[in-house]
Amino acid sequence: MARSSRREVLQALAGVSGLALLPACGLHRAGAPDVKSTSTPPVALPPPSTARPHYFVRITLDGGFDSVMTVDAKDPATAGEVDTGYRAAERLQGTRRLFGPLIGGLLRHDDALCLVHGVRYDTVAHETGEAILRAGHQRHGASTPPFGDVLGGLLPGSAPIPHLHIQTGFPRPPRPLDALPLPGNPEGRAIPLAGGLSIDPATVELLTGEPRRGLFDTPSWFEEMQTLRHEEARQWLGGRPEELAAHEQTLQQGQHLQRLLSTADRHTALRGSPLGPGLQLAFHAVRGNHARFVTVRSPRVWLDTHTDNVALQSARTRPIFDNIAGFLDLLQRERNAFGTLLEQTTIVIASELGRFPKLNMVRGKDHWPENSWILLGRGIRAGATVGQTDARFRGVSIDYRSGSTTEGQRRPLEIDALFATLLHLAGGDPLRHDYGRDMLLHGILA
CATH class of the missing domain: 3.40.720.10 (Alkaline Phosphatase, subunit A)
Incomplete structure (x- = not known):
């Protein structure tokens, strides 16, 4: 059986049924038993x-x-x-x-x-x-x-x-x-x-x-998934700078949304x-x-x-x-x-x-x-x-x-x-x- 690359594994994770990922965020509901969670990864804050x-x-x-x-x-x-x-x-x-x-x-x-x-x-x-x-x-x-x-x-x-x-x-x-x-x-x-x-x-x-x-808890593979998304965006939209900039902005806003949801008090x-x-x-x-x-x-x-x-x-x-x-x-x-x-x-x-x-x-x-x-x-x-x-x-x-x-x-x-x-x-x-x-x-x- 052919061995899957890490890229293929990450892509498969993004499409797993029932994982309830938020678009552009890669989050799942807190307490999900099948994915190991870690603390919130650092998100670049605006100056x-x-x-x-x-x-x-x-x-x-x-x-x-x-x-x-x-x-x-x-x-x-x-x-x-x-x-x-x-x-x-x-x-x-x-x-x-x-x-x-x-x-x-x-x-x-x-x-x-x-x-x-x-x-x-x-x-x-x-x-x-x-x-x-x-x-x-x-x-x-x-x-x-x-x-x-x-x-x-x-x-x-x-x-x-x-x-x-x-x-x-x-x-x-x-x-x-x-x-x-x-x-x-x-x-x-x-x-x-x-x-x-x-x-x-x-x-x-x-x-x-x-x-x-x-x-939400943040999966341990969140940062790598975001890096993968950035790489794919540059690959497919490299010749269209305006579309690439808009896509990058959406991903960045998704990261900030992840930060909000990962720090908001449930109560x-x-x-x-x-x-x-x-x-x-x-x-x-x-x-x-x-x-x-x-x-x-x-x-x-x-x-x-x-x-x-x-x-x-x-x-x-x-x-x-x-x-x-x-x-x-x-x-x-x-x-x-x-x-x-x-x-x-x-x-x-x-x-x-x-x-x-x-x-x-x-x-x-x-x-x-x-x-x-x-x-x-x-x-x-x-x-x-x-x-x-x-x-x-x-x-x-x-x-x-x-x-x-x-x-x-x-x-x-x-x-x-x-x-x-x-x-x-x-x-x-x-x-x-x-x-x-x-x-x-x-x-x-x-």
Whole structure:
């Protein structure tokens, strides 16, 4: 029998069924009995940066959270066509504003929050809203780069991963967008949801395990496998320098992802919702300076409450906001040479669509083409409220410069205005990214 070379053995190891290797990382779940594990191999760190880092964390509440029951509280007696789902006395008083009863622990952060109401999506389809959030553009196509990738490439600091996407929920096969002709995607071409490096729900779920460090053990052959991958890349892509550079960058980011997963603590204090472990992992990514832009996404359509809206939103939304509040507490307590992590991080909380103002026949709320956004952290005007909704739950036109709803050049609060403002905050030029002139919402900027 011919003897296999070490190269052939390593290549075979990479394809062993059930080893659960992470792409470009060569990792397996901690505790796997068939592969000897060692301590984490050294990964080349980027040179230290003297620039103050700027992190972004985008939290996507998939399915459409009910803003009336959280951040856009109404008086039931004067709510017009809006079914609030609560009595006036059940509203909660923050330090600045009234909130709905499902705001949870986020109430204690009222002073830091910037609330934006009546954000116009112009869609009631999950797939279209997801694609808009992914692309950062109302009008987009298959070639539009993910918004997280764009901002991650602009943000200052030395974190090696531009965009880390953390999908929470229940393990399932990856689901691309339906290839349907949708508004903003007239060609009907499938568009990936995430962008960046992705961490799947099965990995995120490991954070609820026993207290120990390291979600993954590192196989003893990890370094040699990485060397093999580099050699093969140079062999096959040597004549195409741009493709080789992109491939090498992907491998390097995979090594840094391995470092993050090998050092993150399995134990998490953020429990009670499927989003909690993902937020804990996002905290590790920021604290360890692993990623500049982090997307944490709840399970798909988790808040899509077409039946029994009050009961389902109560069971799912309040625990999520409790976990977000705990995440903010972690960022506030942790410090580095530049101050608290919260001072260096911009947090964006949004859904891909809103909830209809009236209950349907089964006491649920259907889809609505507008919703509220929650912003806070670096560069955001703390305690501000921008925009409002009327008695029909329609967003009121505002002046983008002054925020006035009665004076100036008032227009609908388009979702692209938020994307353009966040791009500006990250150091980008909205005009160069096709947002048009005068798209900045000055009222949300500190």
